[in-house]
Amino acid sequence: xxxxxxxxxxxxxxxxxxxxxxxxxxxxxxxxxxxxxxxxxxxxxxxxxxxxxxxxxxxxxxxxxxxxxxxxxxxxxxxxxxxxxxxxxxxxxxxxxxxxxxxxxxxxxxxxxx
Amino acid sequence: xxxxxxxxxxxxxxxxxxxxxxxxxxxxxxxxxxxxxxxxxxxxxxxxxxxxxxxxxxxxxxxxxxxxxxxxxxxxxxxxxxxxxxxxxxxxxxxxxxxxxxxxxxxxxxxx
Numbered sequence: 001x002x003x004x005x006x007x008x009x010x011x012x013x014x015x016x017x018x019x020x021x022x023x024x025x026x027x028x029x030x031x032x033x034x035x036x037x038x039x040x041x042x043x044x045x046x047x048x049x050x051x052x053x054x055x056x057x058x059x060x061x062x063x064x065x066x067x068x069x070x071x072x073x074x075x076x077x078x079x080x081x082x083x084x085x086x087x088x089x090x091x092x093x094x095x096x097x098x099x100x101x102x103x104x105x106x107x108x109x110x111x112x113x114x
Numbered sequence: 115x116x117x118x119x120x121x122x123x124x125x126x127x128x129x130x131x132x133x134x135x136x137x138x139x140x141x142x143x144x145x146x147x148x149x150x151x152x153x154x155x156x157x158x159x160x161x162x163x164x165x166x167x168x169x170x171x172x173x174x175x176x177x178x179x180x181x182x183x184x185x186x187x188x189x190x191x192x193x194x195x196x197x198x199x200x201x202x203x204x205x206x207x208x209x210x211x212x213x214x215x216x217x218x219x220x221x222x223x224x225x226x
Contacts, residue, residue, distance in 0.1 A: 042217065042218040043203070056213050072142065082126050102163060105159070108155070
């Protein structure tokens with residue numbers, strides 16, 4: 001158990017809908033990272049937050065947005081969902097903002113768009 | 115072009131045998147290189163982490179090596195077990211960037 005929690009574990013929705021994925025980092029970790037992993041694909045970095053502020057952005061679509069709250073939990077919002085958005089979404093946390101710090105991954109949320 | 119290339123894409127080995135996975139990277143300069151193990155449908159779990167000055171790091175039956183001159187790393191699995199069946203991901207952390215560079219992973223299947 002990495003100490004990172006993600007909810008829900010599974011999510012099934014329809015095209016055009018909007019969903020929110022939630023992540024709670026390890027106790028004391030200030031950085032939260034979001035990744036997308038499509039079937040048989042590698043991890044794609046989406047976005048990073050550090051202590052409530054956006055720190056780095058990867059290949060995140062404009063239909064996707066994220067935020068980190070004062071209690072350090074984070075939410076990833078996906079809107080106008082398309083079939084291709086079906087994937088595993090992972091959240092990771094680390095103690096500091098730099099990429100050289102070890103990231104601990106949550107169990108993931110499996111999103112299925114029908 | 116991906117800055118981290120892993121080979122082979124997949125491999126099948128018999129239980130008890132050894133295998134070696136390769137990672138070639140172009141990220142430079144870098145702070146550290148990590149190997150993660152990801153079971154199907156689960157989050158990646160760190161196996162080893164090496165700074166640019168380290169040559170080898172072990173974690174049980176897993177041994178990672180790093181050659182910063184040739185920009186190559188390998189992960190050696192000794193006496194494989196069925197539980198080693200997973201995807202192994204090489205991750206390089208650039209010195210001057212927050213974003214990690216991920217390899218596509220090598221899928222290892224261990225058969226009895």
